[in-house]
Amino acid sequence: MKGKIFLPICCVALTQVACTGGTKKKQVTKPNIIYILADDLGLGDLGCYGQQKIETPNLDQLARNGMRFTNHYSGQAVSAPSRCVLLTGLHTGHAYIRGNDEVDSRGNVWSHEAMLADSSLEGQRPVPANTVMIPRKLKEGGYTTACIGKWGLGYPGSESTPNKMGFDFFYGYNCQRQAHTYYPPFLYRNECREYLNNKLLAPGTKLDPKADPKSEASYAKYTQAQFAPDLMFQEIQKFVDRSKDEPFALFWTNPMPHVPLQAPEKWVKYYVDKFGDEAPYTGNQGYFPCRYPHATYAAMISYWDEQIGQLIQQLKDLGIYENTIIIFTSDNGPTFNGGSDSSFFDSARPFKSEAGWGKASLREGGIRVPMIASWPGHIPEGTTSDLLCAFWDMMPTMCELAGVAAPATDGISIVPTLLGEEQKQQHDYLYWEYPEAGGQKAVRMGNWKAFVRNIRKGGRKVELYDLATDSREQHDVAEQHPEIVEQVLEIFRKEHVDAEIKAFNLPVW
Numbered sequence: 001m002k003g004k005i006f007l008p009i010c011c012v013a014l015t016q017v018a019c020t021g022g023t024k025k026k027q028v029t030k031p032n033i034i035y036i037l038a039d040d041l042g043l044g045d046l047g048c049y050g051q052q053k054i055e056t057p058n059l060d061q062l063a064r065n066g067m068r069f070t071n072h073y074s075g076q077a078v079s080a081p082s083r084c085v086l087l088t089g090l091h092t093g094h095a096y097i098r099g100n101d102e103v104d105s106r107g108n109v110w111s112h113e114a115m116l117a118d119s120s121l122e123g124q125r126p127v128p129a130n131t132v133m134i135p136r137k138l139k140e141g142g143y144t145t146a147c148i149g150k151w152g153l154g155y156p157g158s159e160s161t162p163n164k165m166g167f168d169f170f171y172g173y174n175c176q177r178q179a180h181t182y183y184p185p186f187l188y189r190n191e192c193r194e195y196l197n198n199k200l201l202a203p204g205t206k207l208d209p210k211a212d213p214k215s216e217a218s219y220a221k222y223t224q225a226q227f228a229p230d231l232m233f234q235e236i237q238k239f240v241d242r243s244k245d246e247p248f249a250l251f252w253t254n255p256m257p258h259v260p261l262q263a264p265e266k267w268v269k270y271y272v273d274k275f276g277d278e279a280p281y282t283g284n285q286g287y288f289p290c291r292y293p294h295a296t297y298a299a300m301i302s303y304w305d306e307q308i309g310q311l312i313q314q315l316k317d318l319g320i321y322e323n324t325i326i327i328f329t330s331d332n333g334p335t336f337n338g339g340s341d342s343s344f345f346d347s348a349r350p351f352k353s354e355a356g357w358g359k360a361s362l363r364e365g366g367i368r369v370p371m372i373a374s375w376p377g378h379i380p381e382g383t384t385s386d387l388l389c390a391f392w393d394m395m396p397t398m399c400e401l402a403g404v405a406a407p408a409t410d411g412i413s414i415v416p417t418l419l420g421e422e423q424k425q426q427h428d429y430l431y432w433e434y435p436e437a438g439g440q441k442a443v444r445m446g447n448w449k450a451f452v453r454n455i456r457k458g459g460r461k462v463e464l465y466d467l468a469t470d471s472r473e474q475h476d477v478a479e480q481h482p483e484i485v486e487q488v489l490e491i492f493r494k495e496h497v498d499a500e501i502k503a504f505n506l507p508v509w
Contacts, residue, residue, distance in 0.1 A: 030141065030247040030402065031375065032324040035394075036308065037086075037251065039079065039150065039179075039258040040359055042334030042342060043370050044349025045301060053275075053345055054298040058309030059328060059372060066326075066374030067383045067418065073444070074332045075391035077359060077366040077434050079176055080124050080152040082331040082391060083253075087133040087153070087165070089395030089409030092433050093495040097153065098504040099435045101125040102177070106155075110177065112202040116185060119193065122175040123155025125501070127165075132407050134398055135166030138249050141402035144168050146239045148232050149253030152176040156191070163190055171235040172253070173228070177203075179255040180287060182262040183224035187231065196231075198224040203260065206283045213280045219291045222262065229254055233307050237314060244318045249398075257300040259338025260287035267299035267306075268292060281339030293339040325375040325401070325418075333358040333366040352472050362432050362442035362451060363473055373418055380420040387417050388427050388444065431495040435504045443488050449473060450488040455506050462488055 043049055047056045048063040075085025076092050076099075084090075084097035092098045103125050108114040115121045135145040146169040147162045154160025155174065162170035173179040174188050180203035186193045201221065211218035236252060261281065272295045283289040290296050308328075315321035334340070334347035336355035347353045348365030358365040371389075373379055392411040399406035400413040417423045429445035439455030447468040453459050462485045464478035478485050492509045499505045 033249040034326045035251050036328040037253045038330040039255045040335045041257055041330035042347030043368050045347050046370055049370050050349050054301050056305040058305045062374045063372045064382050066379045067385055069371040069385050071386050071388045072371035073367050073390040074369045077332050077361055079331050086391040086394055089392045089411045091392050091410045091431055093431055094497050096127050098499055116200050119156045124152050126154030126158035126160030129159035133165045134395055137399050137404050138402050139166055140404045144243050144248045147251045148172055148236050150179050150255045172232055182228050184228055196226045198226050203287055207289050213282050216291050222288050244320055256304050259340055261290040261293055261296040261339050263296050263299035263303055267303045268295050271295035271298045285337045287338035290339050297340055322376045327373045329371040330369040335359045350471050360437050362434050362440045379418050385417050389414050390430050431491055433506050435506055439506050443491050448484055
């Protein structure tokens with residue numbers, strides 16, 4: 001069966017005030033919305049958040065032109081559930097998808113050869129057909145919607161493909177596992193496979209037995225004819241061009257900088273010159289080997305930053321930049337495998353970046369992510385917000401901006417903050433539960449961060465950290481603050497609803 005992938009797209013409408021003859025008249029505009037979602041990008045991977053080695057001039061300029069958030073959180077510590085939270089506005093105590101789920105009862109879902117032959121083995125667990133996602137609500141506001149990049153919330157032919165969830169157009173990877181190569185044999189255009197001029201090279205393919213790991217020639221087979229991020233960006237430019245005369249919402253969900261380490265030669269050479277020679281990655285931690293792992297990771301981010309600059313220039317050339325809100329963020333913190341080296345780049349800065357502290361962890365480094373928002377003339381330039389906010393706030397935010405009624409969610413609209421106004425409605429706390437990595441729960445409440453690990457192994461101890469003085473979560477002060485621990489336990493009980501998927505369930509407490 002054939003499927004396609006769509007990611008959430010957000011629409012926006014702004015209430016403006018115009019003065020006519022001394023009276024105020026409300027006018028509603030519908031700005032275009034571009035929501036850019038990175039994959040495994042750490043809070044500290046951008047120059048505007050303190051990165052010292054990787055150059056991101058276009059995102060840094062976007063931050064100077066708009067607002068940079070310092071207390072923004074992803075929906076989950078890994079990809080699929082984080083996207084489910086984003087698109088539905090329900091945190092992981094309520095969301096249908098709470099962990100990555102490949103539905104391996106279907107067959108050999110980890111075989112790329114099998115998936116190439118049988119598309120029904122692709123993709124992740126779908127959400128129910130009646131799930132209300134952002135694009136469905138925004139279409140009520142008259143928006144044309146598109147998702148270009150990675151989906152991960154339903155396999156081809158299921159009830160939960162991007163088109164069926166409200167996206168008018170989708171191009172990219174339906175399946176997260178397919179995105180483990182940037183030179184795939186096919187991508188999806190809406191519900192159908194579109195075969196590329198690439199041969200299947202299964203992720204995990206090692207160097208040839210007699211290959212010299214220090215020779216660039218040994219890595220030639222990992223570069224093929226068509227680079228998926230190039231193709232996806234071409235579709236983005238086409239979508240923007242054909243949608244320029246009406247309100248549109250675009251979710252750009254490029255898998256970068258998720259491993260494997262693959263990037264255009266121009267950018268890799270740039271960073272080889274900058275960093276100097278380095279030890280190769282030979283594939284012992286999965287994905288593909290890479291001759292210059294540090295240079296290639298940096299190249300992936302700078303390559304994408306360059307594309308973002310090109311998109312902004314396109315908006316200006318079309319005369320629609322002033323009426324476009326751009327939001328950039330990441331689905332979770334930095335990773336620990338596939339040749340990546342988050343410690344080298346201090347990718348979760350100022351938090352710990354090592355394995356167990358970034359992706360796949362509810363530590364700050366795993367869920368505190370960058371968010372930049374820019375909208376000329378509306379979002380104040382060069383500003384920083386410490387508002388406590390998260391992915392589940394995007395549904396009510398987008399609905400308010402689009403002028404449509406939001407469904408019941410766990411979120412709040414952050415439109416007032418975006419417009420530089422007083423944010424009267426704020427979160428008392430944020431809550432997560434994560435059924436993988438031994439089972440974890442976390443709460444952010446004021447400056448307090450509560451964390452529980454190894455729940456599936458009987459772990460029940462609530463660790464408590466004061467982020468104001470201990471941002472790296474090194475000094476557990478739970479014994480000194482039993483009253484805060486009791487508040488956290490009450491939040492655990494209040495915010496958890498048993499998951500419909502048994503494997504996602506954790507004890508209430």
